[in-house]
Amino acid sequence: MLYPVGFKSEDFSKPIIGIASTWSNVTPCNMHIDKLALESEIGANAAGGKAIIFNTITVSDGISMGTEGMKYSLVSREVIADSIETVVGAEGMDGFVAIGGCDKNMPGALMAIARLNRPAVFVYGGTILPGCLTADNNRKVDVVSVFEAVGQHAAGKLDDAGLLAVEQCAIPGPGSCGGMYTANTMASAIEALGMSLPNSSAQNAISPAKKDDCRRAGACVVEMLNTGLRPLDILTKKAFENAITVVIALGGSTNAVLHLLAIAHTARVKLALDDFTRIGKRVPVLADLKPSGKHLMSELVAIGGIRPLMKTLLDAGLLHGDALTVTGETMAQSLAKVPPYPAGQTIIRPLHEPIKKNSHLVVLRGNLAPEGAVAKISGKEGLQFSGKAIVFESEEKALKAILNGTVKKGHVIVIRSEGPKGGPGMREMLSPTSAIMGKGLGKEVALITDGRFSGGSHGFVVGHVTPEAYVGGPLALVKNGDLITIDAEKRELTLTVSAAELKQRKQAWKQPAPRYTRGVLAKYAAHVTSASLGAVTDMDLKL
Secondary structure, X not given: OOHHHOOOHHHHHOOEEEEEEXXXXXXXXXXXXXXXXXXXXXHHHHOOOEEEEEEOOOOOHHHHOOOHHHHHHHHHHHHHHHHHHXXXXXXXXXXXXXXXXOOOHHHHHHHHHHHHOOOEEEEEOOEOOOEEEHHHOOEEEOHHHHHXXXXXXXXXXXXXXXXXXXXXXXXXXXXXXXXXXXHXXXXXXXXXXXXXXXXXXXXXXXXXXXXXXXXXHHHHHHHHHHHOOOHHHHOOHHHHHHHHHHHHHHOOOOHHHHHHHHHHXXXXXXXXXXXXXXXXXXXXXXXXXXXXXXXXXXXXXXXXOOHHHHHHHHHOOOOOOOXXXXXXXXXXXXXXXXXXOOOOOOOEOOOOOOOEOOXXXXXXXXXXXXXXXXXXXXOOOOOEEEEEEEEEOOHHHHHHHHHOOOOOOOEEEEEOOOOOOOOOOOOEOXXXXXXXXXOOOOOOOEEEEOOEOOOOOOOEEEEEEEOOHXXXXXXXXXXXOOEEEEEOOOOXXXXXXXXXXXXXXXXXXXXXXXXXXXXXXHHHHHHOOOHHHOOOOOOOOXX
């Protein structure tokens, strides 16, 4: 079976190295990964292995955003993990490289790596370069600029031609979305976990550095086989704490909470929402990166990527230096010779001048989220918001109300029935949050949901509300006009309704019929756990 795919007699005495490629033309994030897979093949073969390239799926969040299709996004993480595990396990591969370039194939690949526990290295496909809006003084734009332009258009601040101009130039070529959105956040987290090579998280998609990263990853897997180093030697509690620390310092996406919980579960590491709170109390936000900040990932790449930041955090005692990496070095050894950022750069702040002195990822609890919710509070929005609820049973209905002016200053927008089971699939709310920003309501309204947010979302937003509405969580009981308070300092999400009234509402509540009764969404809804547990689908929760 293997002679016709290119094996020679001598190859059968070599270790088989799988190259899991997430290539497709579904999205620019992954359109170049077929070429990167060839580079990893070269690296593995040159190091004494025999590489076999295989594919798995990917979906485009940016294209499906705001539609029914977005319900498949988080589901795809499980499909990707399952498919990589299936191929590597079925073919008896000795180790593998996984190359990902979009939000769900990255954690999906790490979950497969943890399940299989065979020598493996993750390669990030790299970040996109910014688009350039020449009609607006060469303003740099990206995918989130398009979503916010929709809100500006609805508010009468941008005409049809202006919207089209942003749309046509925002994404100039291959690579993942250009801010510290979910893809760049997860790439950085994976490097901090020790599961990718140094600098893999901060390279442009089309660059000699990225090709070299792929070749070295192939060789690294062979070296891991030789030394006996395995992923579960690396994926320890200290590694996950390092990842959380780096995500906070970078001002990363709320999706990192969901994905790190899921990867940790798969690696049988005890990680919980409270770990994010504990670490967040002492780790500052240092990166002035979009969506809340000014700069794009390509600009961070140009000044040295995330490694000088990691060295700063290590020197301050905020990283575990004894955590292992795929190179066999400890994190301290890996960072020992990393030079500081160039003088005068404004992207990464010094520790004594943080953007925010503690985490922007705030885990809230209270009578509206007894099992927790995740807020993204940069500080620019303020630290507290109180307002009257305006309730919607879907993202589409909320978006229509934002764009047509039904949502007013002082509203707390409640979007429910979008959780892992109820959606199903826990859609991202980039369309409504971007419309809010585009209409100039970023500081005037808040939004809470049992769904989740794109890494591109910013504003006063709270997601992952658990228990979700579909299973009868308190979010299901909110009515229009109820007073809701979000307090980032006290870490509370409060519905100002008496316990007796909530009890009456709960008694009258009936669980809605499932939206899907067959197919992958129905299977997912039947097996998925709470967002507070990472929305995983394997039910063995005994750690």
